[in-house]
Amino acid sequence: MTETKSATQKGAWLLLATFLVAVASLIYELIAATLSSYLLGDSVRQFSFVIGVFLSAMGLGAYLSRFVGAALAGFVWAQITLGIVGGFLAPVIYFAYAFLGDITVPLYLLLALIGVLSGMEIPLIARVLEDIGVRQFRFENVLTVDYVGALIASIAFPLLIIPHLGLMSASLAFGCLNLGVAGLSLLIFRDSTTRTMKVSWGVAMAASIGALVMAERMVSVVDANLFEDDVILSETTPYQQITITRFRERTRLFLDHAIQFDTLxxxxxxxxxxxxxxxxxxxxxxxxxxxxxxxxxxxxxxxxxxxxxxxxxxxxxxxxxxxxxxxxxxxxxxxxxxxxxxxxxxxxxxxxxxxxxxxxxxxxxxxxxxxxxxxxxxxxxxxxxxxxxxxxxxxxxxxxxxxxxxxxxxxxxxxxxxxxxxxxxxxxxxxxxxxxxxxxxxxxxxxxxxxxxxxxxxxxxxxxxxxxxxxxxxxxxxxxxxxxxxxxxxxxxxxxxxxxxxxxxxxxxxxxx
The missing domain is CATH 3.40.50.150 (Vaccinia Virus protein VP39)
Structure with missing residues (x-):
């Protein structure tokens, strides 16, 4: 009876984890699409490319999950990796644009990796649920929770996440969410995890929290390299990136990094x-x-x-x-x-x-x-x-x-x-x-x-x-x-x-x- 109760509790956590990782995965996809639209232009083309690459990578990830021997360990490692790759998606893209002038290669490489890792999540969770013997386990329940998470993310992204966090902080915050899922999984399944997992998780979480705290400073560094003049205002709205620069009496407005006016x-x-x-x-x-x-x-x-x-x-x-x-x-x-x-x-x-x-x-x-x-x-x-x-x-x-x-x-x-x-x-x-x-x-x-x-x-x-x-x-x-x-x-x-x-x-x- 005790083992059945424990399995039920673990099963409930894994369904909640499914919801959380679904939210994070879709947020990464939306961040990638928004960034590519801001920085490369032609939003219809960029959203189409991002969605296509992400979904095909998820399909590849679902296929590759069959080669993961230990489902629980595979799930935890996937969350730790997603926390780093997904969390640092926006910072890497912004810095690539500021210092290299092009984001195409890093954007789609990171997006493909995030898609592969995200595609592995549901098959691995389903296997863990079966392994721990959850009697009420049904695969469609996992999919339902996953789709609900995607719905919540798609609504929250324009209404809450972008207005209150911005792309840089949002990316890092949801990286911390993936790491949080990994951390709680390590705690709940502590008898089945290794010290290497725990140490790796700790280092990744410390790095992500540190980057999140420094997010505004990183935005300032990027802006300083993108714009000739001092940035006096930089905001991300649900519609666009607003940047205003000044040099002496000269003020310029940029929307999505494209100049709109120069007071000269x-x-x-x-x-x-x-x-x-x-x-x-x-x-x-x-x-x-x-x-x-x-x-x-x-x-x-x-x-x-x-x-x-x-x-x-x-x-x-x-x-x-x-x-x-x-x-x-x-x-x-x-x-x-x-x-x-x-x-x-x-x-x-x-x-x-x-x-x-x-x-x-x-x-x-x-x-x-x-x-x-x-x-x-x-x-x-x-x-x-x-x-x-x-x-x-x-x-x-x-x-x-x-x-x-x-x-x-x-x-x-x-x-x-x-x-x-x-x-x-x-x-x-x-x-x-x-x-x-x-x-x-x-x-x-x-x-x-x-x-x-x-x-x-x-x-x-x-x-x-x-x-x-x-x-x-x-x-x-x-x-x-x-x-x-x-x-x-x-x-x-x-x-x-x-x-x-x-x-x-x-x-x-x-x-x-």
Whole structure:
């Protein structure tokens, strides 16, 4: 009877261990996918590759588990190894990116090893349960617990783990979880374990806890090597990595390590983005800005006294919070996000357009580059069809459209997509489109496309006072394209084919790979 009770207790622990290791394994997979998306770009491709490699490695691990002679020892060693390999996954990847400039080899090697070790867990646990004689053992119970653990991890990762731990600390913390499972297994099955196991576990746990304590310092070391200037803020949100650097009076914003603005030249970008549309619009009482959570575009919009309301829609509420409340950042946009005329909405741009019933005189799209399918949809025929339904009869819209030099086909694909978007005011016609470009030192030759539902009058722009860059002469020059960046036969972009993301990747790869 005593042995049966002991076996039942051990069986209960092993089912709990199954739940815990399932949580840790999926967290490692999500960390790898997120890191590859942040650092390599094209999130759809990276998530697909990570999932494929991880699942195939798990299958290999399940097969290899049959060659493990002692199931309990194999399980404990797998947890100790996972605690080190999985725990140090994010630190290794970050340091590889900072010091080597490439993460592909270490990422997929570590991911494959984690997958193999994770794939061995359930077969080994099932064998241990059989070995200790748990009468109620059923293999489907182990699988059920494993799947529940995966569900909990997938929910907790974006809602709790990333906002409160960040990727570096999360990786190390779940490494400690695997080591905790190994430690309790050593205690519960102490009669069947060896001194070597216990010593190895102790060293691994000490190293992991030490690294976890030093996680913030390691992040600082990585940031110091990734960025030229001093990092004054670095945060991981459920949506992206936010980094802000400063050197003397120069401030730069990076999202997922890609520069968004530099205070030395951001006026060139934002004046070119905002003022052609604002100055051309017959009416500009109500303005919508999609993206632009830093408030710079809002600052430019508020130069016009006849603006009655500005609706700013940005996916990540932390960006708008920082640029509204941070004492060093709010002055960069002139406190525009605190203006009573400005309404800030934390939402997906597509969903906002789909759900709002309002119409706007001017719509400004300050969205990320279409580097992947998730972003490409915001430059599609379907998205623009929704957009024009939110424009007034004389409405004007403008979008940043990438570089006509570095990604020529991508730029002209956006222009053609707007040209072929159904015009709700003039049935059978597309939108009236004006492509233009300017030089922004941080980005290079950068392009924009302005679109309207009615033809715009050919006249000099009535620009507001106080601009640093844009003039009537610059506006005329901006509409001229040299032969090597002029219009191509690029296809329009739709959510059915996403040709734009292909054009974008091909263009930038040709220049920088």
């Amino acid at each position: 030249d951001e006026h060139r970008y934002h004046e070119a983005l905002v003022h052609p549309a604002m100055a051309s619009a017959p009416r500009r009482a109500h303005v919508l800005i999609l993206g632009g959570g830093d408030g710079m575009a809002t600052r430019e919009v508020l130069r016009y006294d006849d603006v009655q309301s500005v609706t700013l829609v940005d996916l990540d509420p932390r960006v708008t919070e920082l640029f509204r409340e941070h004492p060093d950042l709010a002055p960069l946009n002139g406190g525009s996000l605190s203006d009573p005329r400005v309404n800030i909405v934390a939402a997906d741009a597509w969903r906002f357009l789909d759900e709002t019933g309002k119409q706007f005189d001017v719509i400004i799209l300050d969205l990320p580059d279409p580097k992947n399918i998730a972003l490409s949809k915001l430059y599609s025929l379907e998205f623009y069809a929704l957009l024009v339904e939110r424009m007034t009869a004389q409405g004007v819209a403008t979008t940043q459209a990438g570089s006509p030099l570095f990604a020529q086909d991508a730029f002209w694909s956006i222009a053609r997509t707007l040209e072929e978007t159904r015009n709700p005011v003039q049935p059978g016609e597309g939108l009236f489109v004006t492509p233009y470009h300017t030089y922004v030192p941080s980005f290079g030759d950068w392009g924009f496309v302005m679109a309207s539902v009615a033809p715009l009058a050919a006249r000099d722009l009535p620009l507001p006072d106080g601009l640093e860059y844009l003039t009537a002469a610059e506006w005329q020059a901006a509409q001229s394209f040299s032969r090597d960046i002029d219009r191509t036969d690029a296809e329009p972009n739709s959510i059915q084919d996403h040709v734009l993301s292909g054009y974008y990747q091909a263009g930038w790869d040709a220049w920088f790979q």
